Amino acid sequence: MSLIKHACRVIAGQSPSGDDVTDLDGGMPFLQGKAEFGSHSPEPRYECATAPKIAPRGSVLVSVRAPVGAVNMADRAYGIGRGLAAVVPARASAVYVRYLMEARAPYLRSLATGSTFEAIAAADIGGIAVPVEPLSEQQAIEDYLDRETAKIDTLIEKQTTMIERLRERQAAVISTAVADRGDAVTLASLSQRGGFFDGDWVESKDQDPQGEIRLLQLADVGDGQFRDRSDRRVNAATFARLRCSALRADDILIARMPDPLGRACVLPSDQAGAITVVDVAVLRVDHARAVPKYVMYALNSAAARSAIEVQQDGATRQRIPRKKLGKIALPVPPLDEQREIAAYLDRETAKIDNLIAKVERHIELAKERRAALITAAVTGQIDVTTSTQSGDAA
Known part of the structure; x- marks a missing residue:
């Protein structure tokens, strides 16, 4: 085991003057916090030429304010504000460090519990104890988790699309029921x-x-x-x-x-x-x-x-x-008709809400399985070499 600060460099974000932050227009992208995180890498909206702290390409971006512990990969250099820290790998690969940080996210959230602003410091990240395996084993863990989490992510994406379709159906039911009714x-x-x-x-x-x-x-x-x-x-x-x-x-x-x-x-x-x-x-x-x-x-x-x-x-x-x-x-329309429409929509939207709740529960369970899988892999609870060979054979 090693502390993150001994295997990586941790950069605490710092906010520039508000006048120096403008809408993104080809300059150095600037991230204020988790709001600009994408599914894998950030989706910046702002830029700042004078950002005091820069997260280099390949670093792991960690949210230090609510929601604490969320991560993204820096696909290029970014200026980072106080809502983020950057973990720059030294003795480990970037992808492996990302998985380490995902596995330690619950611990980071526990540090923020009860905090007035629900935040942690960069020092909290640096003080995390993590297993730093030889590079060959890191690669095996990466390969295993890339493959297995991709399956779960695909399932979550399909279920998320199902929820979007259900919400569209619900919106259509409402719009049809009230259209041209008075x-x-x-x-x-x-x-x-x-x-x-x-x-x-x-x-x-x-x-x-x-x-x-x-x-x-x-x-x-x-x-x-x-x-x-x-x-x-x-x-x-x-x-x-x-x-x-x-x-x-x-x-x-x-x-x-x-x-x-x-x-x-x-x-x-x-x-x-x-x-x-x-x-x-x-x-x-x-x-x-x-x-x-x-x-x-x-x-x-x-x-x-x-x-x-x-x-x-x-x-x-x-x-x-x-x-x-x-x-x-x-x-x-007249009051009686309004009551009838409202009662009808209460029934119909409740049916769709129940379906949405069931799908959301499936997504929640899939995310829990994903998190447990990552934790098990990086802590050695899974023999990824055997699992990889079994997966290849299958």
């Missing part, structure tokens, strides 16, 4: 008096992990479902000081930022009393005119989504102001 009415006109507003402007300094009032995030707003993913809170004193608006059951939450832009869900009753962030618009419908579930489905239809995308311009790219959102027109 007069076109603007979204804002469906609200109660004062019932169409943005969430509250709550900064990090205003939040209190022990607060009594939940602060919902964009991540909680799903495409037709409340996702319940965040855990942010404020206390009652801050709620009063900021004059926050408490949400009610059946309020419609509309995301004013991607992805996708304009997705909507209905607030469940057990979340009543929560507040939400400013990038979520809240529609409290007039029940004499509209059924919340129906309006949610109409907002998530292809026609509404296209209309919302058109409202983006250079000044509001990837964000839609509530004023423009309120001008989106939806087909609004």
